[in-house]
Amino acid sequence: MQINSATSAMLNQEMKTQAEDAKLRKACGDFESLFIYNLLKNGRQSLPQGGLLGNSNESKLMTSMLDQTLAEKCSEGNGLGIGEMLYRQLNAPQAAKGGNLEAVL
Template identity: 40%
Template sequence: MTVNGIGGPSPLKLAREAVKSTVPGEGQEFARVLEQAAKSADDKKLKGACQQMEALFLHQLLQRMRATVPKGGLFPEDNGEEIFRDMLDGELAMQMSKAGGIGLAEMLYQQLKPQK
């Protein structure tokens, strides 16, 4: 049982495990960047890692939203269009995160930054 974060796993460990289990390929990269930022106590790296996490979340959100739209139209879809759409969603998610996103990066940063 934890009370106000006392007695439980660290927020860094929780974030690392959550990302590894959610997004296997990209999650491993985020976990590595997050670990390096925490070890070096570099605020800029930590903020970047938090933005990357928010971008991963937004990318997943965009993919799930797009999956709800019925397929079809004038021209049949092919693999190239699917790859382009995935790349577009990834870049859109990164730009959204850099522009402030939904506030997830800032909340993560506040939780993971070293307490003084």
């Protein structure tokens, strides 16, 4: 009976660790997406305004949505690598301590 309880406790801890790991990976990927979005947004501000659609509110909204979609697509998979580097940096202390993520942050 104790073996089952011990095994169950270990599996429960492993599932909790995997859930925290998945949340950390998602947060790092979301950060990379936000970073790319800000790069695109600030890069566009340095370009001359106008063009085919002009400088209307609609064109600004469309451009913002385009930048957001591009940022999300660019950060998928390996992306620029910023999310993966951030994940490794934040996960190293957690793995070394064997503690939870909240203690690291």
